[in-house]
Amino acid sequence: MGRAFVYVILGGGVAAGYAALEFVKKGVSHGELCIISDEPVAPYERPALSKGFLLPEAAARLPSFHTCVGANEERLTPKWYKEHGIELVLGTGVKSADVKRKTLLTTTGETISYKFLIVATGARALKLEEFGVSGSDAENVCYLRDIADANRLVNVIQSCPEGNAVVIGGGYIGMECAASLVINKINVTMVFPEEHCMARLFTTKIANYYEEYYKSRGVNFVKGTVLSSFDFDSTGKVTAVNLRDGSTLSVDMVVVGIGIRPNTGLFEGQLTLEKGGIKVNGMLQSSNSSVYAIGDVAAFPVKAFGETRRLEHVDSARKSAKHVVAAIMEPDKTGEFDYIPFFYSRIFTLSWQFYGDNIGEVVYFGDMSGSAFGAYWVSKGQLVGAFLEGGNKEEYEAIAKVTRLRPAIEDLTELERQGLRYAVTVSQKPAVSPPVEVRASDLLLEKPLYAWHATAGVIIAASIAAFAYFYGKKRRRW
Numbered sequence: 326m327g328r329a330f331v332y333v334i335l336g337g338g339v340a341a342g343y344a345a346l347e348f349v350k351k352g353v354s355h356g357e358l359c360i361i362s363d364e365p366v367a368p369y370e371r372p373a374l375s376k377g378f379l380l381p382e383a384a385a386r387l388p389s390f391h392t393c394v395g396a397n398e399e400r401l402t403p404k405w406y407k408e409h410g411i412e413l414v415l416g417t418g419v420k421s422a423d424v425k426r427k428t429l430l431t432t433t434g435e436t437i438s439y440k441f442l443i444v445a446t447g448a449r450a451l452k453l454e455e456f457g458v459s460g461s462d463a464e465n466v467c468y469l470r471d472i473a474d475a476n477r478l479v480n481v482i483q484s485c486p487e488g489n490a491v492v493i494g495g496g497y498i499g500m501e502c503a504a505s506l507v508i509n510k511i512n513v514t515m516v517f518p519e520e521h522c523m524a525r526l527f528t529t530k531i532a533n534y535y536e537e538y539y540k541s542r543g544v545n546f547v548k549g550t551v552l553s554s555f556d557f558d559s560t561g562k563v564t565a566v567n568l569r570d571g572s573t574l575s576v577d578m579v580v581v582g583i584g585i586r587p588n589t590g591l592f593e594g595q596l597t598l599e600k601g602g603i604k605v606n607g608m609l610q611s612s613n614s615s616v617y618a619i620g621d622v623a624a625f626p627v628k629a630f631g632e633t634r635r636l637e638h639v640d641s642a643r644k645s646a647k648h649v650v651a652a653i654m655e656p657d658k659t660g661e662f663d664y665i666p667f668f669y670s671r672i673f674t675l676s677w678q679f680y681g682d683n684i685g686e687v688v689y690f691g692d693m694s695g696s697a698f699g700a701y702w703v704s705k706g707q708l709v710g711a712f713l714e715g716g717n718k719e720e721y722e723a724i725a726k727v728t729r730l731r732p733a734i735e736d737l738t739e740l741e742r743q744g745l746r747y748a749v750t751v752s753q754k755p756a757v758s759p760p761v762e763v764r765a766s767d768l769l770l771e772k773p774l775y776a777w778h779a780t781a782g783v784i785i786a787a788s789i790a791a792f793a794y795f796y797g798k799k800r801r802r803w
């Protein structure tokens with residue numbers, strides 16, 4: 326048994342949904358595109374699982390969060406795929422791939438062949454067993470990666486009203502689940518080995534802000550230690566969490582968020598891997614010219630950083646999906662993927678966004694005892710990253726733009742003094758020719774201009790980059 330398609334997307338998550346929409350926008354013909362997913366539902370906005378899905382009232386449920394509602398685009402229901410002649414093969418895993426023969430073998434025994442394959446297999450949650458602790462199968466131990474996990478988590482939450490939960494891990498999943506558990510009136514203790522939460526992204530100062538807020542909502546933190554074992558009752562339920570520091574916490578439920586691993590297994594030995602993912606070039610094409618990779622599983626060149634990165638965030642899944650379709654269907658009109666990393670989270674009433682890279686010196690701004698503050702990262706004389714909590718739409722757009730522009734920064738004290746105003750003003754600067762120096766001090770005197778056009782952005786970016794390069798070289802800053 327076999328079928329052949331021009332385009333096959335392997336994986337039916339965020340990236341697959343956004344790629345499908347882009348294929349349709351670019352005029353894919355009926356019967357040309359197939360999506361194969363081991364999940365039983367059409368692509369959906371995965372971030373909803375730790376947010377709206379876990380709310381005790383008016384919780385988000387499918388079909389409300391099918392892609393691409395997260396980017397204010399069309400909501401692609403199963404009917405939409407049908408109407409556009411896209412074959413959705415759901416609840417079906419791919420168990421082997423042969424990139425030389427251009428075929429995939431599914432768990433139902435079907436061979437699906439392709440002309441172009443887009444690998445969008447995302448990642449899986451790391452299990453405790455991979456760290457030498459057993460007990461993942463207990464009915465009150467939860468992970469959160471897909472809709473089945475989310476349904477299970479909701480059931481466990483409902484089974485222990487006002488109970489005690491331990492959240493293992495202080496990253497994205499840990500923080501978002503802890504907030505959702507508190508909203509469900511569960512008492513939460515977070516346990517993680519690092520000195521502070523979100524250790525890969527936050528500085529100690531930023532993390533302190535969130536930890537203090539969480540404490541004000543009743544969350545306890547046990548830091549600098551890890552889980553060593555569970556105690557179970559006679560039914561196999563976990564009753565206590567034993568930590569390596571010798572302490573024990575009684576529990577009604579456990580949520581584990583200790584990281585993810587990209588799903589590359591089908592392609593090991595067939596495609597070049599890097600940074601744990603499938604290595605792709607600027608066209609998102611792997612070491613086999615018929616195979617492309619997008620989303621969490623792809624390790625792609627981040628031009629601005631001059632290195633290959635693999636990101637685990639929804640925005641890069643959406644944007645890489647859009648780009649890969651253009652790269653495949655309109656290769657002559659499509660340039661290299663030029664992406665600035667963007668991460669966000671919404672927890673309780675808090676909301677933050679981060680753009681770029683968190684390397685170099687950190688310059689804080691705003692009121693860290695209030696509801697809005699942020700930080701810039703300056704490396705080798707250039708602004709390379711920006712973080713903002715509690716901003717409005719224009720302010721978030723401003724930090725996004727300023728990070729993309731990477732202006733030269735001479736004076737960190739002045740940058741700190743101007744704070745968010747710096748990003749807002751730089752991002753509103755009109756196109757200029759010839760290039761002018763963007764100094765923090767100049768910006769204080771200028772009236773903001775509100776017209777912003779994409780072309781202007783490109784021109785400014787080029788101007789500032791040219792200036793930054795020239796100025797940086799002159800000053801021997803890098």
Ligand SMILES: Cc1cc2nc3c(=O)[nH]c(=O)nc-3n(C[C@H](O)[C@H](O)[C@H](O)COP(=O)(O)OP(=O)(O)OC[C@H]3O[C@@H](n4cnc5c(N)ncnc54)[C@H](O)[C@@H]3O)c2cc1C
Binds near residue numbers: 446
């Ligand atoms: C609970 C949660 C909350 C999140 N919140 C945020 C957030 O607030 N902000 C943010 O930036 N990012 C967030 N993320 C990360 C974001 O969801 C991911 O970066 C994004 O989903 C990646 O998209 P993807 O398409 O690459 O992978 P996925 O969305 O994971 O999709 C991969 C798909 O491939 C399928 N698959 C894998 N292997 C096979 C196979 N062999 N055969 C068939 N199908 C297969 C999987 O079942 C899945 O359907 C969150 C993630 C989770 C889990």
